[in-house]
Amino acid sequence: MLLQTQVAEEVLARAVSTGADFGEIFMEDQTGQNIILRSGRIETVSSGRTHGAGIRIFVGTRAIYVYTNDTSREGLLACAEKAAAAVNQGTGCKTVPFRVTHAERPEEIPQLPTDVATDRKAEKLREADRAARAYSDEIAQVQIRYLDRVQDVLICNTEGTFVTDRRVYTRMAVSAVASDGKENQSGSMSPGGLMGFEAFEKRIDPAYCGREAARQAVTMLHAPVCPAGVFPVVIDNGFGGVIFHEACGHSLEATSVAYGISEFSGRLGEMIAAPCVTAIDDGTILNEWGSTHVDDEGMPTGKLVLIDHGRLVNYMIDKLGSRRMKMPPTGSGRRESYAWAPTSRMRNTYIAAGEDDEAAMIAEMKEGLYAKYMGGGSVNPATGEFNFAVNEGYWVRDGKIVHPVRGASLIGRGSDVIMKIDRVGRDCRQAQGMCGSISGSIPVNVGQPMIRVSSLTVGGR
Amino acid sequence: MNVQEFMDRLLRTAGKNGIDPAEIYYTDADSFSANAQDTEIDSYEVSSSCSLSIRGSVNGKMGYASTEAFDEEALAYLIRAVKESAALNEAEEQDEIYAGDESYPEIETEEDDLDSVSAEEKLQMALTAEKASREADPRIKQSEGATIQTSVFHAVMRNTHGLKLENARKLYVAYASPIAKDGDATATGFKMKYGRKLRELDPVRLGREAAADAVSQLHAEPVASGEYRIIIRYDAMQSLLSTFVGIFSAENAQQKMSLLAGREGEEIASRVVSITDDPLRKGGLATSSFDGEGSAAFTKAVVDKGVLKTLLHNRRTAKKQGVKTTGNARRAGGMHVAPTNFYLEPGEKTLEELLRDMGDGLLITDVSGLHAGANPISGDFSLLAKGFVIRGGQQAEPVERITVAGNFYQLLKSIRAVGCDLEFPGSAIGSPSVDAGVMAVSGK
Numbered sequence: 001m002l003l004q005t006q007v008a009e010e011v012l013a014r015a016v017s018t019g020a021d022f023g024e025i026f027m028e029d030q031t032g033q034n035i036i037l038r039s040g041r042i043e044t045v046s047s048g049r050t051h052g053a054g055i056r057i058f059v060g061t062r063a064i065y066v067y068t069n070d071t072s073r074e075g076l077l078a079c080a081e082k083a084a085a086a087v088n089q090g091t092g093c094k095t096v097p098f099r100v101t102h103a104e105r106p107e108e109i110p111q112l113p114t115d116v117a118t119d120r121k122a123e124k125l126r127e128a129d130r131a132a133r134a135y136s137d138e139i140a141q142v143q144i145r146y147l148d149r150v151q152d153v154l155i156c157n158t159e160g161t162f163v164t165d166r167r168v169y170t171r172m173a174v175s176a177v178a179s180d181g182k183e184n185q186s187g188s189m190s191p192g193g194l195m196g197f198e199a200f201e202k203r204i205d206p207a208y209c210g211r212e213a214a215r216q217a218v219t220m221l222h223a224p225v226c227p228a229g230v231f232p233v234v235i236d237n238g239f240g241g242v243i244f245h246e247a248c249g250h251s252l253e254a255t256s257v258a259y260g261i262s263e264f265s266g267r268l269g270e271m272i273a274a275p276c277v278t279a280i281d282d283g284t285i286l287n288e289w290g291s292t293h294v295d296d297e298g299m300p301t302g303k304l305v306l307i308d309h310g311r312l313v314n315y316m317i318d319k320l321g322s323r324r325m326k327m328p329p330t331g332s333g334r335r336e337s338y339a340w341a342p343t344s345r346m347r348n349t350y351i352a353a354g355e356d357d358e359a360a361m362i363a364e365m366k367e368g369l370y371a372k373y374m375g376g377g378s379v380n381p382a383t384g385e386f387n388f389a390v391n392e393g394y395w396v397r398d399g400k401i402v403h404p405v406r407g408a409s410l411i412g413r414g415s416d417v418i419m420k421i422d423r424v425g426r427d428c429r430q431a432q433g434m435c436g437s438i439s440g441s442i443p444v445n446v447g448q449p450m451i452r453v454s455s456l457t458v459g460g461r
Numbered sequence: 462m463n464v465q466e467f468m469d470r471l472l473r474t475a476g477k478n479g480i481d482p483a484e485i486y487y488t489d490a491d492s493f494s495a496n497a498q499d500t501e502i503d504s505y506e507v508s509s510s511c512s513l514s515i516r517g518s519v520n521g522k523m524g525y526a527s528t529e530a531f532d533e534e535a536l537a538y539l540i541r542a543v544k545e546s547a548a549l550n551e552a553e554e555q556d557e558i559y560a561g562d563e564s565y566p567e568i569e570t571e572e573d574d575l576d577s578v579s580a581e582e583k584l585q586m587a588l589t590a591e592k593a594s595r596e597a598d599p600r601i602k603q604s605e606g607a608t609i610q611t612s613v614f615h616a617v618m619r620n621t622h623g624l625k626l627e628n629a630r631k632l633y634v635a636y637a638s639p640i641a642k643d644g645d646a647t648a649t650g651f652k653m654k655y656g657r658k659l660r661e662l663d664p665v666r667l668g669r670e671a672a673a674d675a676v677s678q679l680h681a682e683p684v685a686s687g688e689y690r691i692i693i694r695y696d697a698m699q700s701l702l703s704t705f706v707g708i709f710s711a712e713n714a715q716q717k718m719s720l721l722a723g724r725e726g727e728e729i730a731s732r733v734v735s736i737t738d739d740p741l742r743k744g745g746l747a748t749s750s751f752d753g754e755g756s757a758a759f760t761k762a763v764v765d766k767g768v769l770k771t772l773l774h775n776r777r778t779a780k781k782q783g784v785k786t787t788g789n790a791r792r793a794g795g796m797h798v799a800p801t802n803f804y805l806e807p808g809e810k811t812l813e814e815l816l817r818d819m820g821d822g823l824l825i826t827d828v829s830g831l832h833a834g835a836n837p838i839s840g841d842f843s844l845l846a847k848g849f850v851i852r853g854g855q856q857a858e859p860v861e862r863i864t865v866a867g868n869f870y871q872l873l874k875s876i877r878a879v880g881c882d883l884e885f886p887g888s889a890i891g892s893p894s895v896d897a898g899v900m901a902v903s904g905k
Contacts, residue, residue, distance in 0.1 A: 220839075
């Protein structure tokens with residue numbers, strides 16, 4: 001147990017003693033390992049332990065957050081004192097006796113990373129490296145990162161929540177650089193899961209990742225620059241889902257909706273997307289990178305339909321957002337670590353499978369871009385302006401793929417682009433990413449089947 | 462146990478376990494942040510945190526570990542992790558633990574008032590800035606808040622060669638992000654200030670400038686796709702330089718991740734481009750008398766009138782290339798290379814003069830999505846941008862939803878003029894505005 005219930009009670013009582021109407025402790029002990037292979041050699045192995053606690057109190061819709069590494073009773077009380085000092089309006093709220101629970105964890109972790117010898121992990125990196133280098137003589141460099149995390153958390157609050165959870169993550173990221181001496185191009189693959197080292201049996205194939213990253217890099221090295229202009233764009237499944245994540249997902253988080261800032265504020269029940277679009281944020285998918293057991297506010301996770309056949313039906317809401325919006329929270333409160341106050345965030349967010357034929361989507365598009373692998377992106381939720389990179393793209397003319405193109409990016413306005421989705425394919429896939437926002441960088445999945453957007457601004461040269 | 466005791470015991474225990482030499486890097490930080498939104502204090506954050514990393518050599522191989530807990534368990538964990546890490550280290554060139562230089566430069570520290578400003582005063586400043594934004598223009602209807610942050614940072618480096626170095630930094634950062642609306646048009650504004658004397662901050666001015674920024678962007682539209690004459694304002698250019706700064710790292714060059722490898726002495730940029738790395742810059746965010754492995758810091762020209770003078774080195778990369786370290790070691794897991802206060806040297810013309818010289822074209826004031834739309838390995842970028850149409854040297858209508866595309870290596874060569882308005886927008890990396898020549902724009 002990270003924290004005894006009596007100490008927790010005492011700390012919470014102190015935190016709310018000056019008039020807060022809610023108090024919470026988030027305590028964390030995390031062990032992680034990073035391994036970096038470059039130039040064919042294991043270059044750095046670093047292990048780290050993250051340890052600390054954050055105390056949060058609310059006064060209406062005002063939030064006060066204090067965090068520390070000193071998790072002794074005295075350290076936590078000092079922290080509670082600092083939080084309480086920010087409020088001065090009474091004697092504090094009632095506290096509900098704790099219901100001590102452990103989060104339900106549906107996945108089994110047969111090989112906890114902390115129990116696996118580091119050289120076994122290193123061998124996986126070597127395997128990916130060999131495959132990438134074997135792909136082509138033009139591969140000038142391969143960099144591979146392995147990471148694992150075992151995060152033990154305890155979340156308790158004045159509403160009686162006292163829950164412990166363990167989150168185990170494993171991921172490998174391969175980046176290959178192809179060069180002809182004058183120019184460099186890169187390719188990458190970064191699969192991961194809410195899994196232990198067994199991820200390498202079930203999900204992560206190092207040789208495949210190495211080859212795929214190398215293939216992308218070499219393909220892009222020989223690709224001309226993407227033309228600029230407004231075109232129809234077909235976006236492939238898997239990481240292609242980053243378009244929904246950026247164009248729409250962030251703007252459905254209470255972080256912007258609760259303040260009326262989002263372009264989707266106040267539009268519940270309206271048709272905000274084309275009727276072929278159903279979008280879901282699901283924390284319950286077994287072993288997925290963005291899945292959760294309980295959120296970082298202690299609420300059990302769930303599956304949330306955001307857009308149902310074009311109609312906006314739900315927002316993603318954390319506790320504070322819930323107070324502002326006067327709507328129940330959705331288990332969406334997440335944070336990078338104790339050093340961040342939680343806010344509403346995505347989990348595994350994807351466009352659900354539709355009924356359109358993938359081959360016909362390209363055949364019927366005349367001239368445009370086929371984006372096979374997407375890179376990351378960003379959005380300004382207030383204006384809805386988004387952008388993201390196309391890591392591997394192909395130019396389509398007369399409905400046929402004619403050649404690869406490099407350096408493309410896609411920009412637009414979220415509310416506009418989700419109206420312009422005119423085809424949704426049948427094969428929905430998930431892919432892993434890190435998402436950054438005001439509560440830090442957290443693991444999320446993006447996902448979709450192949451989709452087509454009837455017109456989108458393609459940035460190129 | 463207290464941290465001092467923990468560090469003493471850790472260095473002793475390391476030696477007993479065959480980790481020799483060994484080095485500790487300890488940091489502690491205190492921070493405060495308050496955000497005003499919708500005319501009230503919406504969030505308030507206080508923190509104190511510390512962390513310790515250790516590296517040590519086992520049979521000539523370096524191992525690394527870090528912790529935020531300081532108990533018996535953490536001590537045993539660090540020793541075990543360093544040994545395990547070292548055992549797997551296959552790097553051809555190993556980092557060394559350095560006994561230190563004979564002397565270190567004096568850093569001129571700026572006075573600060575951060576300890577004397579109360580939490581209440583900081584809250585008032587945030588509220589004042591947010592209110593000033595709202596009152597500046599009737600079209601400011603909302604805000605993403607106004608924030609005042611202060612932080613105190615302290616670092617200690619100790620090793621078994623007897624080296625002990627310390628560094629401390631204090632800072633405030635203040636910013637306002639109002640939202641302007643007019644009919645269907647929405648635009649976000651942003652203005653940031655930072656420094657060491659919080660009482661010298663004028664929160665009303667901060668709020669008003671942020672409001673003016675938002676309003677100026679209302680009703681922005683894309684321009685037609687094509688090639689345009691482009692001036693990149695200091696803040697957008699700073700974003701680009703920050704994204705591509707890694708090309709100046711000898712570590713990246715040696716790993717074939719930078720096309721500047723082996724090009725010292727060659728012309729890699731236009732004659733108007735000079736770039737400096739200055740760890741001694743007064744008030745800089747990366748100012749320090751020593752680098753991540755204890756080498757004395759010094760100021761150096763990286764690019765002088767277009768010619769690449771040196772890449773940035775730590776002791777390992779310098780040794781490999783047969784040169785001296787430039788004092789740019791950075792700890793991050795292992796030992797890497799990073800710039801300190803790194804900037805494009807200013808020229809003589811004001812932004813207005815640059816615009817007048819250009820005549821017709823675009824002024825780019827913001828680029829976004831750099832983590833995705835810019836590829837630090839190829840130098841290619843294609844970025845969502847905002848700015849203004851420039852007509853006859855004058856700022857005309859606002860522009861948004863365009864991309865500006867190019868290649869950073871080529872951009873360095875095509876810069877025609879550099880402005881005098883060098884700024885470090887809340888960063889150790891700085892730039893003035895530049896006349897970037899002709900670039901490809903994708904719009905409508």
